[in-house]
Amino acid sequence: MSCLALSLQPTNGPDILLQTREWFPPARALVALSGFRQTRLAFASGKHQSSDDAGDAALVGDDPLAASSGQVIVGVESRYRVIYRLVNAIYVLGVTTVDDDSINVFECISIVNQAVSVIVTACRGVDVTPEKLSKKYAEVYMALDIVLRGVSNIRLAAMLATMHGESIAKMVHSAIDTENKIRGADSWSNVEQHSVEHEAGMESFSNARFELPPETLAAGDEVAASIAPVNQGLSEQDGQQMEESQEQKDPFAASEALNKPEALVGEFKKDKDMDSDVTKSLVGLEVTPLPPAEAAQPTHISVEGFEGDYGGIEFSIEESSLRETFEGFNDAFGGGLDASEFVGPTKVAKREGLGGLEFLQTGVADGTTAAAASAGGTPLENLLVQKSEMKGPEMHISEEIQAEFRESLLARVGLMGVVYLKTLPPKTGEKETEFSFRIDGTTSFKRVVMQSSRVSSLGNGMFHVRTSASEEPIPILKYSLLPHSTPVPLRVRVIKRHSGTLLSVMIQYVSNPDLPAPLNDVTFVLKLPVDPTLLKVSPKAVLNRSERELKWHVQEIPLKGSPGRLRASMPIDSNEEDVEDEIEVVCSVKFSMQGTKTLSGVSLWPAAEGKTDFYVVNHKVESGAYICN
Known part of the structure; x- marks a missing residue:
């Protein structure tokens, strides 16, 4: 076998993990790891000797321990080849024998590289430390155990994908048919089942016999005889006609049809008994009699209404009677039925215009x-x-800010923005939209996500868009700001006082003076602890008893002005609320604004100055979970 053991050895400290094969003793693996540590420390202190003077260590390559990867031969009696890779401050070691004829060194190097991929995935990056490995020790242990026994690249990718999302059992047992699933092939169990079913079906069809009863065969013979009767013999006249037809005739000879007398309808001849036959054929048929002569005369139908008789319509002369009865019947507007004309002798004058x-x-x-x-x-x-027509593609930014205040302190804040693209409608003929744009004011970005199927990053805040035409705006970029760089448009403070049976609440608010525009149509919603019987508010507010909410609507909050105050007081039964801490009062704020500037300072510009590949419309800012308790 190429690799006998895998180990993780930090530069300073004891070994983290040792994974060996079943037949390789761990004591021998520890001897090889100890020899590697001594060799590494000797090279680090500069007290190493050449391979001719000291036989306990032999180097392969030019000073391999000075690089991030290499191999070294350690041991005196039992000599081993240690292949290593340095990841941050941890060595990934693979132990194998020195005999080059029975092993493949490159296969051992591949196993070490796969082990490096496992620990980098477990630590979510190249910053590999013993502390991070200890958090995923069980997953790393099982993954290295599978890697040591040999694993393909497809199964390794499946193991790395399930290291953070699934359990260890999913990592170990789901990899049996991983290659078959990725390549689109069925497992052997499914193939075997299908083959057995196919063979059984073929055998059943080959052994099937279909026999028709004799009654069916006899009925079929009768039908065939009626459709195509078999001629028992040919008469002499038919034989002569066949002989004549077999003789060669002149193709340019005149037709014999010229010599035949003219007939009325083919060979139709009038029979003496034809009239009697027609009479016999009509017996039993119902013949519809003709309508009387009075039915052809015009019919007059009178139309009566609640104001009187409107006239009539004669169906033989519909057009003239309609014109006489209803004046202006064919006019699109201005004519038709008007009941006011039949009220009195004088007609009411109609107004001009659109009524x-x-x-x-x-x-x-x-x-x-x-x-x-x-x-x-x-x-x-x-x-x-x-409504102004679109001159080209339009872009705007929609930002949503969320904040939570606890009394007067800001506990949490977050802002997420979405860049929308609105293309020309497909009906205009534009199939694809393609241009480049630039985003400024991205220094406070925490995370940016883009729709890779439509947008690609060019670097330095430049992006390229290529998408098909759509009726609805398309979100192409999403970003979030760092909390300490997020501007707070409105600071809110809630103060409550509970004295006796009276609960008093005051809301103070002040606007951020650095906003691009003052806030308009701001709604403050105060969640009440109980349904109030007597309520006193200042200024006026709207009470929703079903939801136990009190709403104030502020038309405009000036940028540089004195703080605003909203007050409310209500009686609360002391038996229900004895402790002040149990009374929870929550205030939420809802606002939105539009303008040419965003709250975060992010702006959209063309890729090159002077180009108008797209048009920037008003940006939107709205509040999310903006609460204070």
Whole structure:
């Protein structure tokens, strides 16, 4: 065998792990590891000797211990070859024999490299330390045990994928059919089962016999005889016709049809008994009689309503009668039925315009303004909201900030932003959108995730977009900020006082003066501990008794102004709430704003100045879980 043992040996300290084969004694492996340690320390102190003077250690290569990987031969009587790789401050060692004829050194080197992949995956990087290995000691032990016995690259990849997400049993037992699953092949058990079923099916079909009863065969013969009767013999006339047909005829000879007399319908001849035959054939058939002559006359149907008789319609002259009954029947607008025309002798004058829609823009009643009355109606196009058409792809940033205050201290804060791309609609003919853009203000980023199928990073904050056209905005980038670099748009403080049976709550808030725009339409929601019977608030608020919530709506919070205050007081039964700490009052804040600047300071720019590959629209900022308790 190529590799007899695997070990993890730190530069300073005892060995972390030793994994040997069943037939290789661990004591011999410890002798080889001790010899490697002594050789390494000797080279580190500079007191080593050449291989001619000292026979306890022989080096392979030019000073291998000075590099990150190599091999060294240790031992006097029992000599072993130790292949090593240095990862951070830990040596990964593979022990094998010195005899080059019976082993493959390169296979042992491959096993050592696989062991390096295991410990790097267990420590989530090349920063391999004994402390990190101790946390995943069981997974590393089982993985090195499997690697020592030989493992393919496909199974090794499956083991590394399950090291942090699945249990050890999943790592060990699920790898039996891993290669078959990845390559798309079935296991032998499935193939064997399918082959057995196939053979059984073939045998059953080969042994099957189908016999028809004699009644069915006799019925089939009768049907065949009726369809194609068999001629028992040919008459003399038929034999002569066949002989004549077999004789060669002149292809340019005239047709004999010219000599035949003309007939009315083929060879039809009138029979004397034809009239009697027709009469006999019509016996038993129901013949529909003709309608009377009165049915062909026009029918008049009168139309009556709750105002009187509207006239009538004659179905023989529908168009003229409709025109006489309903004036302007063919007009798209302005004609039709109007019941007010039949109320009195005089017709009510119809208004011009759209029947009141011309006053929607002015917001006044009919006749209040002389200018509106004389306008004659506003065109419908002016009443609709004009929506600007897209000139090209549009991008904007949507940020959501979450914060938690405990009284006046900021406990947690977090901000996540999403970069959205809106392409031209597919109906415009644009199938793909492709351009490059630049993101500035990324110094406070903690993590960035991009949709690799649509966006690729070019480095230095440059990105390239290539995507198909879509009706909806597409999220292409997501980022989060560091907590200490996240700006807080609004600082909130909740103070409560419980004296006797009276509970008083005050909410103080102040805006961040460095915001790009003041906050508008801010809602403060106070969660009450009980359903209040008597409630006093300042300023006015809305109470939702089912949810036990009290809401204040603030139109605008100035950037540089005095702190705002919201107060509420209510009586609480002392029997229910005796201790002040048991009363929990939570305030949540909801706000949103739009503008050309983002809260985090992130901005989007074209890749090159002067290009307009895309257009930046207003960015959005909204609050998530913004609470104070």
